[in-house]
Amino acid sequence: MNKSKDFLRRIVEEDLKTGKYQEIVTRFPPEPNGFPHIGHAKSISINFGIAQDYNGHCNLRMDDTNPTTEDTQYVEALKDAVEWLGFKWEGDVRYTSDYFDRLYSYAITLIKMGKAYVDSLSEEEIREYRGTVTQAGKRSSYANRSVEENLDLLERMKNGEFKEGEHILRAKIDMSSPNMKMRDPLLYRIRHAQHFRTGDKWAIYPMYDFAHCLSDYIEGVTHSICTLEFENNREIYDWVLDTLGLEPPRPYQHEFARLGINYTVMSKRKLLELVEKKVVTGWDDPRMPTIAGLRRRGYTPESILNFCESIGIAKANSMVDVAQLEFAIRDDLNTKVPRVMCVMHPLKVTIENYEGTEEIEASYYPHDVPKEGSRKLPFSKEIYIDRADFSEHPAKGYFRLTPDQSVRLKYAYIITCKEIIKDSEGNILEIKATYHPDSKSGEDSSGIKVKSAIQWVEASSAKKVEIRLYDRLFKNEAPEGIDDINPDSLSVITNALIEPAVITNKPDERFQFEREGYFYADPELYTDDTPVFNKIVALKDSWGKKKKAPNKAPEAKKVQIDGEVVPMTAEEQVLFDTYTKAYKLNSEVANTLARDAKLSSFYTEALAAYHSPVSIANIVANEVARELKTQEIDALKFSPAQIATLMRLVDEETISNKIAKGVFEQMLKSGDDPSKIVESQGLIQISDPAEILPIIDEVVANNPDNLAKFKAGNTKLLGFFVGQVLKATGGKANPKVVNTLVAEKLG
RNA sequence: UGGGGUAUCGCCAAGCGGUAAGGCAACGGUUUUUGGUACCGUUAUUCGGGGGUUCGAAUCCCUCUACCCCAUCCA
Numbered sequence: 001m002n003k004s005k006d007f008l009r010r011i012v013e014e015d016l017k018t019g020k021y022q023e024i025v026t027r028f029p030p031e032p033n034g035f036p037h038i039g040h041a042k043s044i045s046i047n048f049g050i051a052q053d054y055n056g057h058c059n060l061r062m063d064d065t066n067p068t069t070e071d072t073q074y075v076e077a078l079k080d081a082v083e084w085l086g087f088k089w090e091g092d093v094r095y096t097s098d099y100f101d102r103l104y105s106y107a108i109t110l111i112k113m114g115k116a117y118v119d120s121l122s123e124e125e126i127r128e129y130r131g132t133v134t135q136a137g138k139r140s141s142y143a144n145r146s147v148e149e150n151l152d153l154l155e156r157m158k159n160g161e162f163k164e165g166e167h168i169l170r171a172k173i174d175m176s177s178p179n180m181k182m183r184d185p186l187l188y189r190i191r192h193a194q195h196f197r198t199g200d201k202w203a204i205y206p207m208y209d210f211a212h213c214l215s216d217y218i219e220g221v222t223h224s225i226c227t228l229e230f231e232n233n234r235e236i237y238d239w240v241l242d243t244l245g246l247e248p249p250r251p252y253q254h255e256f257a258r259l260g261i262n263y264t265v266m267s268k269r270k271l272l273e274l275v276e277k278k279v280v281t282g283w284d285d286p287r288m289p290t291i292a293g294l295r296r297r298g299y300t301p302e303s304i305l306n307f308c309e310s311i312g313i314a315k316a317n318s319m320v321d322v323a324q325l326e327f328a329i330r331d332d333l334n335t336k337v338p339r340v341m342c343v344m345h346p347l348k349v350t351i352e353n354y355e356g357t358e359e360i361e362a363s364y365y366p367h368d369v370p371k372e373g374s375r376k377l378p379f380s381k382e383i384y385i386d387r388a389d390f391s392e393h394p395a396k397g398y399f400r401l402t403p404d405q406s407v408r409l410k411y412a413y414i415i416t417c418k419e420i421i422k423d424s425e426g427n428i429l430e431i432k433a434t435y436h437p438d439s440k441s442g443e444d445s446s447g448i449k450v451k452s453a454i455q456w457v458e459a460s461s462a463k464k465v466e467i468r469l470y471d472r473l474f475k476n477e478a479p480e481g482i483d484d485i486n487p488d489s490l491s492v493i494t495n496a497l498i499e500p501a502v503i504t505n506k507p508d509e510r511f512q513f514e515r516e517g518y519f520y521a522d523p524e525l526y527t528d529d530t531p532v533f534n535k536i537v538a539l540k541d542s543w544g545k546k547k548k549a550p551n552k553a554p555e556a557k558k559v560q561i562d563g564e565v566v567p568m569t570a571e572e573q574v575l576f577d578t579y580t581k582a583y584k585l586n587s588e589v590a591n592t593l594a595r596d597a598k599l600s601s602f603y604t605e606a607l608a609a610y611h612s613p614v615s616i617a618n619i620v621a622n623e624v625a626r627e628l629k630t631q632e633i634d635a636l637k638f639s640p641a642q643i644a645t646l647m648r649l650v651d652e653e654t655i656s657n658k659i660a661k662g663v664f665e666q667m668l669k670s671g672d673d674p675s676k677i678v679e680s681q682g683l684i685q686i687s688d689p690a691e692i693l694p695i696i697d698e699v700v701a702n703n704p705d706n707l708a709k710f711k712a713g714n715t716k717l718l719g720f721f722v723g724q725v726l727k728a729t730g731g732k733a734n735p736k737v738v739n740t741l742v743a744e745k746l747g
Numbered sequence: 748u749g750g751g752g753u754a755u756c757g758c759c760a761a762g763c764g765g766u767a768a769g770g771c772a773a774c775g776g777u778u779u780u781u782g783g784u785a786c787c788g789u790u791a792u793u794c795g796g797g798g799g800u801u802c803g804a805a806u807c808c809c810u811c812u813a814c815c816c817c818a819u820c821c822a
Contacts, residue, residue, distance in 0.1 A: 004761050004768080031822050066821060123820060130818055134749050137818085168820060178750040180818050189820040208822045231751055232817045255752090257815095262758085310770060312760050314753095317815050321758045324771045334784060368784055399782065408780060441780065453780040515781045543782040560796040563811045588799040592809050622800050622808045629808095657801060661764085706766070716766060716792080719803055723765030735802045 006313040008046065008254055012054055012223060021222040021249055024056030028082065028089075029212070029226075031063045032074035034268040035283040036081040037290045038304065038325075039259040045308035046256065047225055048087040059219055060089035064097050065211050067195035077283075081291040085301045096206075096215050097197045103206050103214055104158065106244060107169060107187060111150045115243050116187060117143050118153040119170050126168070129175070130183050136176030137183045143172060157190055160203035164190045169204075173239060181232045182239070185209050213237040214244075216251040224251045227258040228315065259311070260319040263472035263486075264289045265479055279485055280473075286522075286534050287473045287489050297470065298510055298520025298536035303332040322472065326537045333510060333518045333536070338364035338373060341410065341455040342498040342513040342533075344467060346384035348430045348459070351415060353437075354381040360441070362411040364507060375501035379412055382459035384497050389454045390431060392420060397546065399451035401431075408453040410514065414439040414446065455514045462497040465531040467519070469493065503528055515539065568595065575600055583613035592621040598628050605640035606647075615647045623664055637671030638664075646674040654678065656685045656734055658726070687734040689741055692725065695733070696745055699724040710746055718742060 005013070015021050026047040030040060051058035060082055064070050079093060096103075110116035119142045121129065131137030145153070157167050169188035177183055187210040190203055213236075216224045224237070234253045241250050260266060265274075266289060274280045274288070283290050286297035294304065307328035311320050357380045364373040389400040389407070401407040406416040419432035439446035468490065473479075475486040502511065509521045517538035525532040568576060572594045579590035593599050603620045607613060624643065627636060646663060649655045655663065655678055663677050670677075678684065686692060699721060700707055710717040721742045726733055 006760095029822095033822085063822065069821075126820075127818075132749085132818055135818095136749095165820065180750080183818085186820055191820085205820095207820075212822085228752070229816055230822090233822095235751090257753085310759080312770090314760070316753050316760090318759060321771065324759070327771060330783090339781075339783095366781070366784075367779080397782090410780060444780090450780085452782070455781080512781085512783080515783075517783095539781075539783050541782070546782085560812055562797070565810065586799070588809065592799080595809085618800055618808095625808055658764085658803095661801090661807090709766080714766075720766045722803070726765075737802090739802045 007315070008223070008225060008256065008313055009050060009053065011254060012050055015222070016054065024051060024054040024223065025059070025219065025221045026051045026056065026223050026225060027059040027061050027216065027219060027221050029061045029063045029215075030078050031066070031070065032078055033066070033069040033071070034074060034272065035077050035290045035292055037266055037271065038261065038294060039266050040081065041085060041291060041304050042259045042308050042311070043225075043227075044082055044085055044087060045305055046313060048082075050223070050225075056222075057090035058087070059091070059094050059221070061094040061096065061215060061219070063208070063212065063215075064095050064195070064197060065205050065208060067191055067193040067205060070196055072196050077292065084291065084295060085305060094219060095197060096211050097195060099211070099215055099218050100198065100202060100206070102218060103211055106214055107154065107206075107210070108151065109244060110171065110187075111154065112147055113243070114147065114172065116150070116169055116171050117145055118150050118157070118167050119143065120167050123165055130180065131175070133180060139175045139184065143184070154188070157188070157204050158202065160192065162190055164192060166190065171236075171239070179232055179235055181209070182235055185236055209233055209236045210240060213240050213251070217241060217246055221251040222249065224253045226253060226255055228255050228317070231255050255315065256313050257315055257317050260317070261289065261322055261325065262319050262477040263322055263474050263479070265474070270481060273482065277482060279482060286468070287470050296523060296534070298518065298534055299329050300332050303329040306332065319478065329537050330518065330539070333512065335369055337510045337512050337518065338507050339366060339512045339514050340364070340499055340502050341377075341457055342465070342467075342496055342516065342519075343384045343386050343455060343457050343462075344493055344496045344516065345387040346495070346497050347387045347390060347428065349383050349385055349415070349433050349456075350430060351381045351383065351433050351435045352418065353434045356380070360411050373507065375505060375507070377411060377499060378458040378461040380458050380460065383409070383456045384459060384462065385409075385454055385456045390417070390428070392428070395547065400454060406448060406450050408439070408441070408450045409456045410453040411441050412456070413437070413441075414448050414450055457497045457499050461500045463500055463503045463531065465496050465498045465533060467493040467496045467533050467535065468522070469535045498531070503531055510536070512539070579617070583617065585614060585617045589617050589621045592625065593617060596625070596628075598633055599625055602628070602633060602640050606644045609641040610644035610648050612644075612647055612651055615651055616644060619643060619647060619660070619664070623661065627668065637669070638667040642667060642674055649674060649678060653687070654685065655683055658731055658735055659683050659685060662731060683732060685734045686729060686732050687737050689737065692729075692733050692738055692741055695725050695728050696721070696738070696742055699728060700745065707746070718746070721746065
């Protein structure tokens with residue numbers, strides 16, 4: 001039961017283990033400028049979930065730094081969503097605007113450090129000066145203003161002495177940074193707007209990159225978890241916190257992939273468009289992927305949380321299949337919800353040989369749901385069944401009522417069709433049937449076998465209900481916008497019939513309508529006089545699926561075209577030639593070495609200490625190359641000469657290649673001499689079969705299952721046995737010898 | 748185009764040099780008074796492509812390709 005942890009939890013565990021933090025603090029930091037959707041639910045589930053798992057806590061913070069877009073109605077929606085999902089935030093709801101004073105004083109500190117300045121370029125100029133992704137930007141001449149002038153200007157900006165756009169506070173970082181975000185990012189802009197909390201107290205508002213990291217810090221957040229598009233912002237996040245030299249511990253940012261679900265849209269802009277153009281009835285339209293929509297549709301908090309858990313957390317952009325969400329709600333409701341009978345498309349059935357009335361006891365739950373509860377179903381000679389449950393000319397495999405096939409009315413009797421009443425156009429109006437008195441559910445002695453039991457309602461007692469059937473909002477898997485809307489995403493059935501107990505007893509708000517799906521009494525529209533139910537999700541329907549022709553077009557495998565490789569320079573070519581000709585390196589290794597100045601110089605030095613061109617080339621082009629990717633030669637703890645020594649040990653077969661890699665790992669950290677490591681840890685390899693054989697016997701004896709599999713032809717398992725033997729010897733056994741020995745033993 | 752990311756089954760996703768987890772979907776079957784549920788089984792000789800290192804590579808190295816993000820005084 002070793003459930004694998006996601007990468008965030010792994011980071012958290014590591015940080016706890018190393019003592020980086022004593023307690024984990026996360027936060028869910030939405031901007032209150034729209035309704036939360038299921039993507040927010042993922043973020044909520046991650047942030048609150050991690051805090052919960054590691055006995056920390058999670059704050060709810062409104063990132064309210066842009067007064068022109070934000071509003072208190074959204075903070076209510078956000079709070080509501082978190083609570084509905086069942087989480088409790090630590091203390092009060094936080095607001096970035098609570099920190100405006102402190103943020104302002106941090107800005108002053110930055111100015112005093114010479115790390116921030118007031119720029120007075122126009123918006124267009126700022127854009128121009130920023131350069132492009134391929135060209136460096138240039139710094140504004142205002143960057144030379146004195147500390148005093150900057151301080152004065154900022155103060156006056158704050159006091160509202162300037163118009164919007166006249167001045168702006170920027171960090172002084174690097175106008176030629178390859179990361180566009182680092183080209184003197186904007187810290188504060190002038191905004192003469194009413195803030196929904198601070199009113200007109202402020203004329204300047206901090207930007208995200210300045211406010212977010214500091215708000216995290218102020219709250220003592222340890223893990224600042226956000227989505228992938230903020231990866232480029234991480235550098236500023238660190239810059240602000242480091243430059244200010246704040247007292248540790250400080251938070252670190254980690255990014256995960258935002259949630260995408262097919263057949264819907266998730267961006268605030270597109271969602272807003274749906275609402276504004278009245279494609280949907282509002283933010284809580286049951287077809288919307290908003291929390292409010294899902295909730296109104298009938299989704300439970302548990303189902304959404306389960307869904308979030310099931311999709312995992314990773315860094316690959318992905319598009320989750322709606323089927324996975326649908327599974328989550330079915331799975332949740334299956335064990336919770338009463339089963340009742342509702343006839344969507346009523347077809348009258350008159351049971352000619354039945355007289356009088358009776359009440360039939362029926363359990364709300366099937367045998368496999370361990371819940372108690374039942375109701376009485378009225379029964380008489382006039383009932384309704386669903387039109388789909390009768391077929392005059394049935395397709396093959398049809399289990400329901402036909403002129404030749406009897407069917408059971410669930411909980412009640414078996415009926416047989418006697419006559420079909422049609423109108424002049426041939427539409428079926430009514431079925432005349434007979435019932436089998438000795439076939440009553442639970443006391444059936446008729447001996448009649450039927451293929452299915454269908455739902456029904458008694459005519460005089462049934463209640464008329466409105467049913468709203470929802471389908472996916474968009475017809476495309478990856479919709480662009482309103483053009484892709486599914487015109488049939490909503491269909492309303494106004495005269496469905498439901499058994500009376502649902503309305504009069506109200507056993508629940510969510511039901512399974514037998515053989516149809518899960519339904520929810522609409523919290524806005526439902527009244528006892530005009531009941532309205534939303535279809536949450538259909539039951540799985542293997543009959544409906546079977547009827548549809550399978551349409552599968554096999555996809556052609558994509559052909560991959562190789563791009564062109566940059567040619568070598570003259571010097572590189574010379575190196576390459578000596579490597580391949582004089583040293584007899586294979587061209588791939590030679591290529592790697594020749595093209596990288598750091599590697600070739602390292603290689604040359606190592607070679608001077610011990611001339612074994614091929615083996616040294618291999619370790620330099622592989623293992624050493626990995627280290628040199630992230631650091632310079634000078635920063636390395638090991639020397640070329642030590643690498644040479646290491647390879648001498650391998651060449652002389654004192655140690656195996658496998659051990660060499662282990663030794664190398666240690667050299668990385670300690671800088672110790674390889675021969676010293678080998679000696680002190682007794683890593684000299686074991687090549688004597690007499691020593692190895694008993695271990696092989698033991699491993700084979702301990703793994704009878706795998707031995708059987710191997711004998712059955714699973715030759716991959718050879719590697720398994722070799723691995724086990726190596727493990728048993730602490731990696732010291734000579735793998736080549738082990739390989740041949742194991743092969744002999746098993747072969 | 749410079750930088751930052753990501754590629755494992757139809758869709759998610761584990762895996763971190765030694766037997767390619769799991770879930771959804773799909774497909775068979777058993778049980779069933781829901782064509783539901785539950786249960787059992789099938790579904791990756793292969794990890795974006797190509798090379799290399801290694802006894803052994805999804806995992807390390809090189810290289811190519813595809814996709815996402817960054818040039819809002821949004822977050």
